[in-house]
Amino acid sequence: MNSNSDLSPEEIVQKQLEAYNSRDMETYISLFSDDVEFYNYGDHTLTMEGKEACRNFYQDLFDASPNLHSTTLKRIVHNNVVIEHESITGRKGLTQAITMVLIFVIENKKISKVTVIK
Numbered sequence: 001m002n003s004n005s006d007l008s009p010e011e012i013v014q015k016q017l018e019a020y021n022s023r024d025m026e027t028y029i030s031l032f033s034d035d036v037e038f039y040n041y042g043d044h045t046l047t048m049e050g051k052e053a054c055r056n057f058y059q060d061l062f063d064a065s066p067n068l069h070s071t072t073l074k075r076i077v078h079n080n081v082v083i084e085h086e087s088i089t090g091r092k093g094l095t096q097a098i099t100m101v102l103i104f105v106i107e108n109k110k111i112s113k114v115t116v117i118k
Contacts, residue, residue: 004031009106010075013082016104016111021069023062029055033110041103041117064092073099080106 004012012031019028029051038048048057062068067090074085082104087097101117 004109007109009080009082009104010077012106012109012111013075013084013104017070017072017084017086020058023068025055025059025062028058031111033107033112036111037113039113039115041101041115044115047116061092065090082106 004015007015016028016031019025019031032051032054034051035049036051036054037046038054039045040047048054068088069090070086070088072084073087076083084102084104085099086102087099089097091098103113103115103117104111105113107113
């Protein structure tokens with residue numbers, strides 16, 4: 001499936017997770033809008049903006065994390081918002097799992113905003 005046009009917000013986030021776990025950068029980055037914004041939940045600071053910044057960040061992460069894998073612990077879908085509670089292993093060589101909550105906003109069949117709760 002090359003197009004996101006028939007995917008629901010939940011399916012877009014699932015496809016993003018699968019591409020993340022396989023470190024498939026082209027599929028991964030195709031799911032984000034050109035002007036995607038990433039925010040830190042605690043202080044609502046903008047931590048990353050734009051598809052190219054996203055590509056650079058995740059390519060560095062993928063390169064530094066050969067055993068990177070994320071598992072969805074809980075998913076909540078409400079209209080165009082998908083909230084994921086994830087357990088992530090292998091991030092930059094860490095042996096223990098870390099958990100995060102990610103709030104994805106889907107607009108025009110692309111991820112347009114991600115808020116991260118660490």
